[in-house]
Amino acid sequence: MLTGCASTSSTSAGYSVFYNKTVDPITATTAAGESKKGTSCVINVLGLFAVGDASIEEAKKQGNIKVVSSVDRDAFRIFIFYGK
Numbered sequence: 001m002l003t004g005c006a007s008t009s010s011t012s013a014g015y016s017v018f019y020n021k022t023v024d025p026i027t028a029t030t031a032a033g034e035s036k037k038g039t040s041c042v043i044n045v046l047g048l049f050a051v052g053d054a055s056i057e058e059a060k061k062q063g064n065i066k067v068v069s070s071v072d073r074d075a076f077r078i079f080i081f082y083g084k
Contacts, residue, residue, distance in 0.1 A: 020077040028070040038063020044083035 038059035042052035056071060077083040 018079050020075060022075050024073045024075070026071040026073050029068075036063045036065050038065050041084060045081070047080050047083075 039062055040052070040054045040056075040058035042050055042054040044050045056068060059065070059071075060068065075083070
């Protein structure tokens with residue numbers, strides 16, 4: 001509750017209350033073509049302040065991507081102090 005959108009997925013095998021660094025697959029398709037990568041992020045401090053845009057649309061813009069073939073969620077958290 002205190003980490004908001006910077007919390008990790010409950011399906012993550014590496015879930016931990018105090019320290020967490022995981023990558024979870026979200027979705028994948030059969031779209032083929034050139035491989036590109038785009039990222040988007042939200043920073044959360046103390047569960048009180050969250051800043052950023054972690055949308056797929058922002059990641060597409062950052063990576064100059066038109067068709068998305070897969071999405072992964074990378075989460076990093078240190079207790080309630082910091083999340084990304």
